[in-house]
Amino acid sequence: MLGIVLVACGDDPEETQDDPNKQEENEGGGTEGEEEKEMEPKSGGTLTGAMYSAPAGMFNPIFYEEAYEANILSFTHESLVSQNESLEFIPGLAKEWETNDDQTELTLYLEEGVTWHDGEEFTADDVVFTYKSIADPDYVAAGGIRTAYVEPLLGYEEYVNGETDEFQGVVAVDDYTVTFKFAEPNINPLYYASFTIIPEHVFSAIPVAEMPEASESRDPGKVIGTGPFKFTEMVEREQYVLERHDGYWQGTPYLEKIVWRVVAQSVMTGLLESGEVDFIADPNGIPPADYETVQALGNIEIIEQPDFGYQILGFKQNHRTAEDVESGALNPENWVPNEKIADPKIRQAIAYAINREGLIEGLLYGRGAILNSPIAKQFWAYDESETMNYGYDPDMAGSILDELGYVDTNDDGFREDPEGNEWVINMDYPTGNELREKSAPLIEQMLEEVGINVNLRQPKEMSAYVEDLTNDNSDWDLYLLGWSLGSADPDPTGLWGTKAAYNFSRWNNPQSDELMQQALQAPEAFEQDYRKEVYKDWQKLFSEDLPALILYAQNSLWAYNDRLEGVEPLPFTMYNNPHLWWVTDAE
Structure with missing residues (x-):
């Protein structure tokens, strides 16, 4: 959900094209050369995209936080x-x-x-x-x-x-x-x-x-980039309009406009079928449950590939002080340990209690994979050979908790802490993503089956949720979130470094920081094999100390109407060279 790196996209300059003058016979009696001539790019037309949560309203690249703003900035800035x-x-x-x-x-x-x-x-x-x-x-x-x-x-x-x-x-x-x-x-x-x-x-x-509150960071017409499209209009939380930048340095875009609509995820597929929406991509694409329905539509193309990100169940290991929150400081020396889940064995027990494979089969219809490392599989550094694989094992979860002294002392079905006090784990999650909304009560049920009393709180709209998550409301224990990873390098410091702003778990592990630093330290780190070994050790440490459980990486399911031409997706985005996109029915 939250974008880490906003990547401007472009084609490989050495990519070869088929010879446009090549002519072969086709069933219609003409030639392929003639058919290609009829399909030359056309200028004009409007393309409509859909996203299921509204941007929070920050359109300054150095301050934005969410993937919804990135849906605008990917077209306006470079x-x-x-x-x-x-x-x-x-x-x-x-x-x-x-x-x-x-x-x-x-x-x-x-x-x-x-x-x-x-x-x-x-x-x-x-x-x-x-x-x-x-x-x-x-x-x-x-x-x-x-x-x-x-x-x-x-x-x-x-x-x-x-x-x-x-x-x-x-x-x-x-x-x-x-x-x-x-x-x-x-x-x-x-x-x-x-x-x-x-x-x-x-x-x-x-x-x-x-800067964050300046109109130049927020208002259509005042948000200025070098990209192929300009942000010109919005009906806040409903519609966002991008118009082509005629003076774009790589050539005037073919499309006249790209319009973003904010719609409920439950109606996206219907709008795609009716033609009211032309494409659905970031942050989560079409729902896996709708894959076969969309595939059966004669006018829709689907791009399916491994996602460059994952969904997590995060553990709030530490909380910031009210003074640090007010001043914006990230000072680990002041952090207050969350005693309810401070022991890594508690976090491991929670991990064993969760049926991740069941979530993939039941919610993703099998279109996803379990990860035991927070490094994307597409990277050379991904290595789970020595990580702990938390397969679904409620008996193991119960055994760990028993050994730690978390047992049910009053026969109410829930475990008390070793001192006999009530042990309630708060769990928070945001609205907007149907898979996450469905995951939350399932995870609650799985944990309660091993005797963990979970207080599943009312979900919040994403922008309010992220604000609370950042400010470290002191009674948070578990949280659900998704990460869209940066594609430039496997370095996980931006998410899991102690002082990283995105380290919402407030994970404070000096050994982790030392390993991440070693993986970037010259001259040894000039050798990729060296970095791979260091990251192998770091991934093992992450899986043991467990600041978050990686629930799954769902496949990216991007879909677009076949009236759109010029789409050449990259491993991390569909928005590649949108100035070359065009629609066949442009007038």
């Missing part, structure tokens, strides 16, 4: 580099790049003639401004969560601590050349240069602390 189907970095707003010998500097050469939606020219100063804003001392307190992109840069600590007004990490050499400088040799500098760029001329007069 990065210096993007990725191809093999997850290799390819040119974006930067046309080429080079690193120095010791991998401490990355110099990128920018495309010239790129304009923002308001006609201003895109330059290296915009890149510097973006990263300087993320490094700003007020960024985290204002709600920013993307500091992972600036932490390795030269001078970050001095700048964020207010010791200097100069940020050395990103430097404009000239209008079309920018250099990223790292404090230490960096094994993957393009990853840190892959963040979405915002315009300096729009935000330069707005303090970082005030």
Whole structure:
């Protein structure tokens, strides 16, 4: 549900095309060459997409949190580099790049003639401004969560601590050349240069602390990017309109408009069938229960591939103090342990009590897979050879709890804690995702079958849920959430590092942090085999200490009307080169 990295997408420049002049006989008596000529891209037309939860309203790439905002930003904003189907970095707003010998500097050469939606020219100063804003001392307190992109840069600590007004990490050499400088040799500098760029001329007069509430971060017509479409209109929580950017640097998009509608997940398939909706993709696509229905529709194409993310049952191991929440601080030294689930064996018992295979079969209709690691299977680093595999074993769950002294002392069917006190586990989940809404009571039932008293609370709308999750309401124990993972690198620090904003479990394990740091430490980490071994150890540790149980990774089921042409999906998104999308019935 929550997007970690917003990736601007592009084709592999070396991808070959069939010869358009090739002619072969077809059943209609004509030639394939003639048929292709009739199917040349047309300009015009409107495309309608659907998502089942409304964006929270943050359309500034350095501050957005949810996948619903990403559905807008994927079309309006871009990065210096993007990725191809093999997850290799390819040119974006930067046309080429080079690193120095010791991998401490990355110099990128920018495309010239790129304009923002308001006609201003895109330059290296915009890149510097973006990263300087993320490094700003007020960024985290204002709600920013993307500091992972600036932490390795030269001078970050001095700048964020207010010791200097100069940020050395990103430097404009000239209008079309920018250099990223790292404090230490960096094994993957393009990853840190892959963040979405915002315009300096729009935000330069707005303090970082005030950016999230500024109209330039929220209002149609004032949200300015370099992407193929402009965000021009909205009926909040109902409809969001994108219009083509005629001055787009890769060529004027074929489509005139893309309209996003917010609709209930239960009616999405019907709207797709009737033609009122043309495509359903991120964050969760069509419901697995509707797969066969959609497949039977003669005018709908389905893209099915492993998801680049997963659903979790998170364990709130620690809570922040009220003072830290108010100040925006993430200070592990102040965290208060959640004694109800502090022992990792309790978390392991809960994991054994949950029938993950049953959830996949019953809710996903088999279109998903169990993961025992929080690293995506598509990455070379995925390795569950030494992780704990929590198969459904309620007897094991009960045995663990018995050994810990959690037994039913008053014959009410629920276990008390070792001191004989009532032991109630609070569980929270958001609305919007039908699979998650259906999972919550099933998980409650599974846990109660082994004697765990679960207080399943009323679900909240996603934006309110994320706010409470971030602020660490002190009585949270279990929570449901989904992650759309970044595709640039398997480094899990952004989710599971102790001080990571997305570490909602408030997992504080020094060994985990040490392993994640080792996997990025040059020169050893220049060797992928070395990193793979380190991540193997980290995945084993994660599965044992268990800050969250990975419930499942469902298959991505993206669907679109066959009036839409030019779709070439990537492993992590359907929104690849949307300026080349076109509709056959354009007039």
